[in-house]
Amino acid sequence: MKNLHLLNLNAMLNLTGQWLNDEEFINALGVSNLGTAMLEELKKGHEPLAELKNKRAKAHAKLRNLIDAAGELDILHDRKARSVYYHLHALGEGANDDAKADEYRELQGVLFPDGLNVVKLPFLEEGGAALALERTVSPDMRAKLAAIVVGEHTLDDLFGAWIAAGVALGKVVDQRAELKASLTRTGSAVGEIDLRGGRSRWVKAVNGLLWAIEMDEKLGPLAERVRAALDEAIAAKLRARDSGDDVGASADPQEEVSVAEDPEGDDGESDGEVDQVDQIDQIDGDDVSEVAE
Numbered sequence: 001m002k003n004l005h006l007l008n009l010n011a012m013l014n015l016t017g018q019w020l021n022d023e024e025f026i027n028a029l030g031v032s033n034l035g036t037a038m039l040e041e042l043k044k045g046h047e048p049l050a051e052l053k054n055k056r057a058k059a060h061a062k063l064r065n066l067i068d069a070a071g072e073l074d075i076l077h078d079r080k081a082r083s084v085y086y087h088l089h090a091l092g093e094g095a096n097d098d099a100k101a102d103e104y105r106e107l108q109g110v111l112f113p114d115g116l117n118v119v120k121l122p123f124l125e126e127g128g129a130a131l132a133l134e135r136t137v138s139p140d141m142r143a144k145l146a147a148i149v150v151g152e153h154t155l156d157d158l159f160g161a162w163i164a165a166g167v168a169l170g171k172v173v174d175q176r177a178e179l180k181a182s183l184t185r186t187g188s189a190v191g192e193i194d195l196r197g198g199r200s201r202w203v204k205a206v207n208g209l210l211w212a213i214e215m216d217e218k219l220g221p222l223a224e225r226v227r228a229a230l231d232e233a234i235a236a237k238l239r240a241r242d243s244g245d246d247v248g249a250s251a252d253p254q255e256e257v258s259v260a261e262d263p264e265g266d267d268g269e270s271d272g273e274v275d276q277v278d279q280i281d282q283i284d285g286d287d288v289s290e291v292a293e
Contacts, residue, residue, distance in 0.1 A: 003234045004203045006241075009049060009195070011233050012202050016046040018229070025222070032218040038209045045205030048198040059183055066176040070123055073169040077126055078119040080162035085112055087150050087158075107144060110137065111159070124177075127170020134163045206230070 007015075019025045020042060029035035085108065092104035111133065112118060118129055137159075146156035213219045213226060 003238075004206060004230070005199070006237050007233055008237070009053060009199070011237065012199065013046065013049055013053060015229055015233055016042055016202065016206070017050075019226075020046055025225075028222050029219065032216050034212045034216045035219050038205075038212045041205040041208050045198075045202040048194070049202055052194060052198055056183075059179060063176065063179050063183070066172055066179065070169060070172045070176060073165050073172060074123055074126065077130070077162060077165035077169055080158050080165060081112075081119050082116065083150075084145075084155055084158050084162060085116055087148070087155060091148070103144070107141060110141065123169055124173045126166050127168075127173060130163045130166020131170065134167070 026039060029039045088104050088108040088111070092101045092108065095101035095104060118126065121129060142156055142159070145159050146154045148155040150158070209226065210230075213223045
């Protein structure tokens with residue numbers, strides 16, 4: 001059947017999923033040996049695509065969790081950093097002894113060489129800055145911070161929490177970048193080769209069903225239903241494409257991760273990874289379908 005290759009992953013699964021979950025449809029195929037054979041072929045065409053969709057959904061869910069974790073760690077990192085900064089600033093301003101004031105300002109200068117710009121960096125740079133600072137601060141400086149009590153904590157407690165959040169943020173960002181890469185066309189989570197092979201098997205199975213309906217009069221009652229469902233799915237695809245609503249669409253909104261949901265830093269700065277998010281849901285859209293068969 002012409003234009004079957006235009007259908008995306010979700011449309012394919014919706015069609016065969018309805019048929020394979022319909023007892024009446026299954027029984028109608030079972031009236032002949034040819035129909036029974038075509039039923040098995042439909043299953044072989046449907047199941048690999050369903051597994052791919054499930055794998056992709058899990059990857060999207062993990063990506064969402066990493067995005068949320070990065071945001072939470074960034075907030076914690078920034079709060080603790082600001083707390084240390086403003087406490088040292090206040091102590092330097094309030095000290096009656098010039099030497100003590102200089103000591104606080106020196107600590108502040110070592111911990112914040114660029115002031116509070118450290119909380120405005122992209123996430124990955126915040127992680128790197130935290131690691132570098134942890135190595136820079138001497139045991140003597142840590143002891144001085146530990147001697148300063150603010151409320152229920154020492155400044156060293158706040159410093160440690162700041163650094164720990166930054167280091168964890170760096171690790172989460174690395175994991176997120178790796179997962180994004182796996183969701184591109186050449187990545188392992190989507191598997192363009194697997195997707196192309198699965199789509200081809202699906203098209204072959206459905207064309208086989210159409211052929212069987214034509215060849216075996218016992219399967220004739222299924223002709224109108226099968227063709228009508230396929231015609232409507234293809235027509236919907238063409239309408240969406242002609243209206244411009246189908247560009248890069250997966251028809252599965254709950255799996256999508258938008259750029260707005262995946263900030264790279266406090267100012268929305270990007271290190272180039274964010275563009276990959278736009279590609280995630282194009283994998284089963286026009287970009288692949290046009291070359292799949």
